[in-house]
Amino acid sequence: MTGTAQRRAGPPAIGVLGAGAFGTALAMTLAAAGQPVVLWGRDAARMAGMAATRQNAAHLPGIRFPDTLTVSAAIPEAIRPGAPLLLAVPTQALRGFVAEHRAALQGHMLVLCCKGIELGTGLLPSQVVAAELPGARVAVLSGPSFAADLAIGKPTALTLATLDPAGPEVQDRLSTPALRIYLGADPLGAQLGGALKNVIAIAAGVVMGAGLGESARAALVTRGFAELLRLAMARGARQDTLFGLSGFGDLMLTCFSATSRNYSLGLALGAGLPPATGVTVEGAATARAVAAATPGQDLPVLHMVAALLRGDVAPAEAMGQLMSRPQKREGWQD
Numbered sequence: 001m002t003g004t005a006q007r008r009a010g011p012p013a014i015g016v017l018g019a020g021a022f023g024t025a026l027a028m029t030l031a032a033a034g035q036p037v038v039l040w041g042r043d044a045a046r047m048a049g050m051a052a053t054r055q056n057a058a059h060l061p062g063i064r065f066p067d068t069l070t071v072s073a074a075i076p077e078a079i080r081p082g083a084p085l086l087l088a089v090p091t092q093a094l095r096g097f098v099a100e101h102r103a104a105l106q107g108h109m110l111v112l113c114c115k116g117i118e119l120g121t122g123l124l125p126s127q128v129v130a131a132e133l134p135g136a137r138v139a140v141l142s143g144p145s146f147a148a149d150l151a152i153g154k155p156t157a158l159t160l161a162t163l164d165p166a167g168p169e170v171q172d173r174l175s176t177p178a179l180r181i182y183l184g185a186d187p188l189g190a191q192l193g194g195a196l197k198n199v200i201a202i203a204a205g206v207v208m209g210a211g212l213g214e215s216a217r218a219a220l221v222t223r224g225f226a227e228l229l230r231l232a233m234a235r236g237a238r239q240d241t242l243f244g245l246s247g248f249g250d251l252m253l254t255c256f257s258a259t260s261r262n263y264s265l266g267l268a269l270g271a272g273l274p275p276a277t278g279v280t281v282e283g284a285a286t287a288r289a290v291a292a293a294t295p296g297q298d299l300p301v302l303h304m305v306a307a308l309l310r311g312d313v314a315p316a317e318a319m320g321q322l323m324s325r326p327q328k329r330e331g332w333q334d
């Protein structure tokens with residue numbers, strides 16, 4: 001093929017697998033920059049509805065899809081040789097998704113967009129993928145990015161963390177005027193930061209829902225971040241990753257905005273109100289997974305969220321328990 005013909009043919013369409021809020025928003029962002037994108041979802045009727053109305057009415061109502069976005073319920077249509085695949089299904093559904101589509105995913109660069117820890121195994125998304133698809137090529141895309149912001153073209157910056165030599169190429173394909181992508185080489189740290197910040201956001205919501213005030217929230221988020229650092233560094237994460245977009249950056253967004261579903265769950269818990277149903281709240285399962293994997297470790301905020309979700313402690317008691325712990329020196333290492 002000549003250079004001109006190659007340019008005319010254009011790059012193969014990026015596949016976004018999972019047509020919930022985030023998958024749709026990512027697909028829209030990339031397509032808005034002129035990239036060919038295929039957004040795949042498992043529910044054929046829903047995908048046909050999206051194709052007809054050119055919007056995702058369930059998650060991002062009223063925001064029209066860019067013209068270069070194609071909607072499909074057929075995996076072969078969404079997977080083009082040489083193009084990255086963005087996996088945007090929730091963490092607890094990832095294993096089943098990969099197992100179901102193992103043959104189709106084989107050999108492709110899989111960009112993992114979920115933020116959580118698998119319940120029952122304590123594994124991170126990349127470890128779940130490695131277990132189901134040995135030798136898979138993976139990258140992690142994480143950082144501060146509400147779907148509602150991305151879908152309307154608001155800008156943000158994300159970390160793309162990978163050890164794969166194709167990292168710079170993928171960084172290039174995912175970069176748009178509204179999406180600044182920083183390349184990182186610590187997928188473990190990016191995943192731990194993204195998973196644990198959701199648990200801390202639930203705690204932040206509890207504080208605000210219980211009416212304990214903004215000073216208490218700032219204090220709790222800071223001490224929660226100390227736990228995030230302690231736990232993630234012990235598991236091999238790099239400090240600069242945790243201080244970056246996928247750690248500190250996303251922690252700030254999620255702990256201080258009612259747009260966050262994790263923070264909103266905490267708000268409801270703290271106020272004694274019923275939580276929203278049918279909503280993906282990754283921090284709930286992640287809190288339970290962390291508590292199961294770290295008994296006896298000094299992680300008071302993370303463990304308190306698990307206890308609150310189990311109903312073992314009431315929100316008012318929880319803060320009292322955190323405040324009455326033995327006095328100690330400030331620092332994140334102990």
Ligand SMILES: NC(=O)C1=CN([C@@H]2O[C@H](COP(=O)(O)OP(=O)(O)OC[C@H]3O[C@@H](n4cnc5c(N)ncnc54)[C@H](O)[C@@H]3O)[C@@H](O)[C@H]2O)C=CC1
Pocket residue numbers: 018019020021022023041042059088089090091093094096097113114115116145146147148279280282
């Ligand atoms: N919504 C947001 O603002 C952001 C979400 N994320 C992360 O993205 C991930 C997905 O979240 P959302 O899109 O918000 O959730 P969502 O609940 O809006 O959508 C999840 C989608 O996954 C599909 N799904 C579930 N199991 C499946 C399976 N086995 N096979 C195929 N599809 C399946 C569902 O049908 C649904 O369309 C989460 O890990 C979340 O933490 C990350 C950044 C921002």
Ligand SMILES: O=C(CO)COP(=O)(O)O
Pocket residue numbers: 115143144145146198201250253254259260261262263280281282
């Ligand atoms: O991860 C997110 C923003 O970066 C989305 O947070 P929630 O899942 O709490 O809505």
